[in-house]
Amino acid sequence: MIDIKELKISSNSKKLVDISFTIKSSTALIGESGSGKSLTLKAILNLLSSSLDLKKEINSNFELNFNTIGFIPQNPFTSLSSMTKIKNQIFCSDEKKEEVFNLLDLPLEILEKYPSQISGGQTQRVVIAIALSRDIKLLLLDEPTTALDLENKTNIINIVKNLKDKLNIKILFVTHDIESIKDICDDIVIIKDGHIVEFGKTQEVLNKPQHEYTKKLFNSSFKNKQFRK
Structure with a gap:
């Protein structure tokens, strides 16, 4: 388990991200462009610009570094x-x-x-x-299906699902494409303007979103709502 107890990013005293969440097995971080998803990933990877102020407390049973984190870019x-x-x-x-x-x-x-x-x-x-x-312990994915056509997108989703089943690694899947994580991530975190507005088990949140932002996000993203089952 990776417990992100506190992750705060600011610029000139303006808060950009202020979140806490836990990666138990596989977690999706969902939000619109500019919501703070990529900043969160960069903070975990220690790749934030030096112009930004970062405060973080992350607890895990292994050290987070180059050898333990794998990264799949957009x-x-x-x-x-x-x-x-x-x-x-x-x-x-x-x-x-x-x-x-x-x-x-x-x-x-x-x-x-x-x-x-x-x-x-x-x-x-x-x-x-x-x-x-x-021999990584954590796999970070940053919008991995964005640049792919439908066939290759489906293939990559299946590959990640297969990796989750076969390898003993944690997954943090960052995307605005909610459909891509429905069969991969056990938990889901909804982020808006650098703050978490909703979180829970993926299927529970998909079926019964509570926050108005989550509902709006889902309604704009779902072309075929059959997959919510």
């Missing part, structure tokens, strides 16, 4: 060097590369290719492979 296409073969962008043993490629159903031949020689879906999976190339 745009996989800008995450890889176009001039470098895939194999030289994954810093682990050949055995580990083979292990994560098999886990992600990636052919080993891709290791000898350049990013421009593989498909968009394969690019996203390579980025996930890089995140899994260390």
Whole structure:
């Protein structure tokens, strides 16, 4: 369990984020653009701009650092060097590369290719492979389906769900796409203007949202509400 007891981000005394929540197993952080989702991720990763003031208290049974946190960014296409073969962008043993490629159903031949020689879906999976190339304890996902078409989006959702079932890792899934987390995240946190307005079990919140902002967010996001079941 990762207990974020206090996370406060401010700029010139203006509060941008002031939240507390717990990642028990898999948690979704949902909100509109500008709600504070990305700032929260950057704070956990210690990647905030030095111009911002940060105060945080995070308790977990492992140290949060480069070796224990895997990160999947919003745009996989800008995450890889176009001039470098895939194999030289994954810093682990050949055995580990083979292990994560098999886990992600990636052919080993891709290791000898350049990013421009593989498909968009394969690019996203390579980025996930890089995140899994260390023995991580926490996987952070920042809008991982935004840059993908429907088919590849579905594939990535299935991959993350499979990783959750197979690996003993915590997941924090940050997105505004509520549909993408319905079968992945056990808990959901709704954030607005840097504050949590609602949280609980994912299916309970999906079926019976309490806060007006949550209802508005769901109504604007759900094209097919059948999946709330």
